[in-house]
Amino acid sequence: MSDEARDGSVETSLHIDPYEKNWMRLTVVLLVVFATAVTIAGFALGFQVPSPEERVNPNTVASEGPFSEPGLREYPDGSYDLYIVSQMFSFVPNEVTIPAGSEVTFYVTAVDVQHGFKIQNTNVNMQIVPGQVSKLTATFDEPGSYDFICTEYCGSAHAQMYGTLTVEK
Numbered sequence: 001m002s003d004e005a006r007d008g009s010v011e012t013s014l015h016i017d018p019y020e021k022n023w024m025r026l027t028v029v030l031l032v033v034f035a036t037a038v039t040i041a042g043f044a045l046g047f048q049v050p051s052p053e054e055r056v057n058p059n060t061v062a063s064e065g066p067f068s069e070p071g072l073r074e075y076p077d078g079s080y081d082l083y084i085v086s087q088m089f090s091f092v093p094n095e096v097t098i099p100a101g102s103e104v105t106f107y108v109t110a111v112d113v114q115h116g117f118k119i120q121n122t123n124v125n126m127q128i129v130p131g132q133v134s135k136l137t138a139t140f141d142e143p144g145s146y147d148f149i150c151t152e153y154c155g156s157a158h159a160q161m162y163g164t165l166t167v168e169k
């Protein structure tokens with residue numbers, strides 16, 4: 001369709017279609033919604049971005065250093081560090097028990113391919129990359145059984161890669 005109107009005059013002002021205007025409004029609204037969601041998640045709900053704690057050699061990480069003896073380390077203040085090695089197709093350890101109210105800092109690494117580490121019904125959800133240690137801290141106030149699963153497809157038995165964190169009263 002031509003810009004020329006029936007009377008021969010040419011439209012010179014910027015014409016924005018009403019539909020396009022609505023899409024532009026929607027874009028601004030979505031940006032505000034996303035920014036608000038990130039702010040609430042970070043400051044009100046305490047979501048953390050899992051940090052790459054350090055780089056390690058995936059070929060030797062399971063035989064030397066803290067991951068050679070994976071599991072819980074308890075500190076005098078009642079907090080814990082938990083070292084977990086991920087590999088096709090298991091977490092070591094895959095059964096962990098802590099008392100309710102414990103603050104646990106997870107250190108998780110992989111020795112073969114990329115895995116995921118997600119504890120159901122919690123904020124703990126990390127990608128586990130060979131050569132890197134993923135770290136996240138969480139507090140477990142509610143007693144119960146928390147399954148943790150691999151969330152990254154890592155091979156034929158990916159669905160069998162899971163474990164349980166038990167929080168006792």
Ligand code: CUA
Pocket residue numbers: 087088089114115116150151152153154155158159161
């Ligand atoms: Cu490990 Cu999927």
